Amino acid sequence: MIVGDLSPVDIRQRLEGPGLRITLGPLVAEIWSTSRLVQSAVEAVYAGHPISDSGEFADFHVAVRSTGGIRRWLKPLVEFGFDGAPPVQPLPAGQAFPLLEWGLNWCVASHCHQYLMIHAAVVERAGRALVLPAPPGSGKSTLCAALVARGWRLLSDEMTLIDVDRGDVIPLPRPISLKNRSIDIIGRFWPDAIMSAVVHDTIKGSIAHVRPPLASVDRSTERAVPGWIVLPRYKPDVATKLEPLSKGAAFMQVLANAFNYSMHGRRGFEVLADFVDASESFEFSYGGDLEAAIDAFDTLARPL
Amino acid sequence: MPSPPADLLAETLGDVSAVGSDRYPHWEELVRRAREANLLGTLAWRLEARGLLDEVPEAPRRHLVGASVESKAQQRAVRREVREIARALRPLGSSVVLLKGAAYLLAQLPPAGGRLLSDIDILVPKSKLPEAESLLMQSGFVTTHHHPDDQRYYRKWMHELPPMQHVKRLTVLDVHHAIVPETARAHPDSALLLDAAIPLADPPGFAVLAPTDMVVHCATHLFHDEEFRHAPRDLVDFDALVRHFGVDDAFWTALLSRADELELGRMLHYALRWSSRIHRTPIPVEVLEAAAGFAPAFPVRPLMDSLLGPALRPTSARAATRWARRALYVRGHWLKMPPHLLAWHLASKALRHDEE
Numbered sequence: 001m002i003v004g005d006l007s008p009v010d011i012r013q014r015l016e017g018p019g020l021r022i023t024l025g026p027l028v029a030e031i032w033s034t035s036r037l038v039q040s041a042v043e044a045v046y047a048g049h050p051i052s053d054s055g056e057f058a059d060f061h062v063a064v065r066s067t068g069g070i071r072r073w074l075k076p077l078v079e080f081g082f083d084g085a086p087p088v089q090p091l092p093a094g095q096a097f098p099l100l101e102w103g104l105n106w107c108v109a110s111h112c113h114q115y116l117m118i119h120a121a122v123v124e125r126a127g128r129a130l131v132l133p134a135p136p137g138s139g140k141s142t143l144c145a146a147l148v149a150r151g152w153r154l155l156s157d158e159m160t161l162i163d164v165d166r167g168d169v170i171p172l173p174r175p176i177s178l179k180n181r182s183i184d185i186i187g188r189f190w191p192d193a194i195m196s197a198v199v200h201d202t203i204k205g206s207i208a209h210v211r212p213p214l215a216s217v218d219r220s221t222e223r224a225v226p227g228w229i230v231l232p233r234y235k236p237d238v239a240t241k242l243e244p245l246s247k248g249a250a251f252m253q254v255l256a257n258a259f260n261y262s263m264h265g266r267r268g269f270e271v272l273a274d275f276v277d278a279s280e281s282f283e284f285s286y287g288g289d290l291e292a293a294i295d296a297f298d299t300l301a302r303p304l
Numbered sequence: 305m306p307s308p309p310a311d312l313l314a315e316t317l318g319d320v321s322a323v324g325s326d327r328y329p330h331w332e333e334l335v336r337r338a339r340e341a342n343l344l345g346t347l348a349w350r351l352e353a354r355g356l357l358d359e360v361p362e363a364p365r366r367h368l369v370g371a372s373v374e375s376k377a378q379q380r381a382v383r384r385e386v387r388e389i390a391r392a393l394r395p396l397g398s399s400v401v402l403l404k405g406a407a408y409l410l411a412q413l414p415p416a417g418g419r420l421l422s423d424i425d426i427l428v429p430k431s432k433l434p435e436a437e438s439l440l441m442q443s444g445f446v447t448t449h450h451h452p453d454d455q456r457y458y459r460k461w462m463h464e465l466p467p468m469q470h471v472k473r474l475t476v477l478d479v480h481h482a483i484v485p486e487t488a489r490a491h492p493d494s495a496l497l498l499d500a501a502i503p504l505a506d507p508p509g510f511a512v513l514a515p516t517d518m519v520v521h522c523a524t525h526l527f528h529d530e531e532f533r534h535a536p537r538d539l540v541d542f543d544a545l546v547r548h549f550g551v552d553d554a555f556w557t558a559l560l561s562r563a564d565e566l567e568l569g570r571m572l573h574y575a576l577r578w579s580s581r582i583h584r585t586p587i588p589v590e591v592l593e594a595a596a597g598f599a600p601a602f603p604v605r606p607l608m609d610s611l612l613g614p615a616l617r618p619t620s621a622r623a624a625t626r627w628a629r630r631a632l633y634v635r636g637h638w639l640k641m642p643p644h645l646l647a648w649h650l651a652s653k654a655l656r657h658d659e660e
Binding site: 026028056057058059061083111112113114115262263264265 | 331332336337339340361363364366367369370371373374376377380
C-alpha cells in the first residue's frame with residue numbers, strides 16, 4: 001500500500017494517532033503531526049511512497065508538534081521531536097513541512113554512519129549513478145529536478161549514501177527541495193510536477209518540495225554503481241559546457257562534501273577513492289539553460 | 305507483542321545474550337531508548353564483545369553498526385585531542401586530571417567500551433586556572449559564551465570556565481577547578497582529588513581520579529546535574545566502574561569515608577541505591593546499609609525515590625519521565641545555588657531572551 005491509497009482523512013488520522021509509517025529507501029520513518037500543513041504536504045509529495053506495516057522495524061520516530069505554552073497565542077511555533085535531544089530550533093508554524101524535511105535530513109546525516117554520506121544529489125541511468133556534489137547555490141537541486149523530469153531516476157536530491165562494503169549507491173528517494181527562483185523555473189520546465197505549497201521566509205528563502213516520480217520510488221531497492229561525478233557551477237548567462245575534470249580534483253570536491261568520511265578512517269578514504277576512480281568526472285558550467293544541460297547529461301549516458 | 309519492560313535497556317545492557325534471536329520482539333523500542341540515552345554505541349560494543357552483533361536482525365543492526373562507527377571515530381578523535389591538550393598545557397608544570405568519558409577512555413576502563421563522547425573535561429588547581437586558560441587560547445581554543453553575563457556567571461559562580469572550543473578542530477573542552485559549582489551546598493576539596501590522582505603513562509603529565517574519587521564524581525555528576533537527560537548514561541558508567549573496582553575489598557572500605565570527606569555522601573547513596581535497583585550492580589549489603597546513613601530524612605526521601613525512578617528509566621514518551629525530570633531540574637538548581645542567586649540567574653536569563 002502507498003500513501004496515495006489512503007484518503008486525506010486516513011492520512012490525518014494516522015499522523016495524529018499512531019503515526020504514519022513511510023518507507024524511504026532503506027529506512028522506515030514514523031511521522032507524527034497534528035499540523036494541517038504537514039498533512040496536506042505529505043498527501044501531495046509522499047503520495048507514491050510505500051506505507052510500512054506496524055510490525056516492521058521503524059528506524060526513526062519523528063514528530064512536528066506545537067511548542068505549546070503561552071507563546072502559541074502570540075507567535076505559534078513548531079518543533080521537531082526525536083528520541084533524545086531535539087536537534088533543530090523551533091520554527092514558525094507555517095514552516096512545519098520544511099521542518100519535517102530538514103529534521104529527516106538531520107536524522108539521516110547524524111545517525112546513519114553505517115553509510116558513507118556525501119552531500120550531493122544523485123540520479124541514475126542504465127544502472128549508473130550520476131553524482132552532483134556541490135555547495136548550496138550551485139544549482140544542484142534544480143539540475144536534479146530537471147534530470148528527473150526527463151527520465152533520470154531519482155536516488156536522492158540531498159544525500160548520496162554509499163555502501164561501505166560494496167561501494168555502490170543506495171537510493172533514498174524523497175521529495176526534491178527547491179528554493180526561490182528554482183520553484184518557478186522547474187514549474188515551467190516540468191509542468192506536470194506535483195509540488196507542495198510554497199513556504200516563504202524560511203532561513204533558506206522560499207521553499208517547495210516536488211513529489212518524486214513513482215518509477216523512482218518503486219525502484220528504491222535497486223542500487224546504482226558509480227557512473228559520473230559532475231560538479232555543477234551555475235553562473236547567470238554562462239554558456240553550457242561540460243569539461244573533463246581530473247580524478248584528483250574530483251576526489252577533493254567529493255571529499256569536501258563527504259561529511260562523515262573521516263569517521264570511517266582509512267576505509268572511508270579507500271571507498272571514496274575507489275568510487276571516484278570508477279566514475280568519469282566532469283565540471284559543468286551552465287547559465288540556466290536547462291534544455292541544453294539535459295542534452296549534455298544525456299550525451300554522457302548514451303552508449304558509445 | 306508483549307509490552308517492553310520498564311528496565312528494557314538496563315536489562316539488555318546487563319545481559320546482551322537475551323537479544324540474539326530473530327524472535328526478540330523489542331528491537332524498535334530498544335534502539336529508541338538506547339539512542340535517547342546516548343547508549344547505542346555502548347549497546348553495540350557489548351554485543352560486539354560477545355560476538356552477537358551479527359545475529360541482530362538487519363534493520364536494528366544498521367543502527368548499531370552506525371553508532372559503533374561513530375563511537376570509534378569519536379574515541380580516536382578524543383585520544384588525539386587529549387594529546388594536543390597535553391602538549392598545550394605542558395608549561396603548566398602540574399598534572400592535569402582528565403574527568404568522565406575521556407578519563408575512562410585514556411585509563412582503559414570498562415565504561416569506555418562503545419561510549420559516545422561529546423566533550424573533554426579536565427580538572428586543574430584553581431590557582432593554575434588563568435595560566436591554563438591562556439595556554440589553551442594560545443593553542444587555538446576560544447571561549448564559546450560571548451555574552452558578558454554568561455562570562456560573569458561561569459567565572460564567578462561555576463566550577464569551570466565557560467566551555468572552550470578549538471577554532472579549527474571544533475572540539476569542546478571544559479576546564480574545571482572543582483567537581484561541583486562554587487555556589488553549591490557541598491564543597492568537595494579539589495586538592496584532595498588532585499593529590500590522590502593516578503598518573504597516566506600516556507599522555508605524560510595527565511592523570512585520572514583515584515578509583516573511589518572517580519566513582520564518587522560519577523555519582524555526583526549524575527545526581528548534581530540539573531539536566532537529567534544524561535542520567536541513565538551516567539548510571540551505566542557508574543555500574544561499570546563499580547563492577548570493575550568492586551572486586552577489590554579495599555575499594556569498598558575506602559569508598560564511604562572518602563565520599564563523606566568530600567561532602568558527597570548523599571550523591572553516592574543515591575547512585576548505589578539506584579544502580580543496584582536498575583542494573584543489579586553487585587554491592588555488599590553492608591555498604592548499601594551504611595550508605596543509607598547519607599540519605600535525606602522524611603519527607604524528602606520518599607519524594608526523591610518517586611522522582612528518580614521515572615527519571616532514570618529512559619522513555620521519552622512517558623509523561624512521568626518528563627515531569628520527574630522537570631521537578632529534578634528545579635532541584636538541580638536548588639543544589640547548585642542559594643535561592644537569591646537562583647532568582648537573579650533565572651530573571652536575567654528570562655529578560656535576555658527577548659534581546660536575541
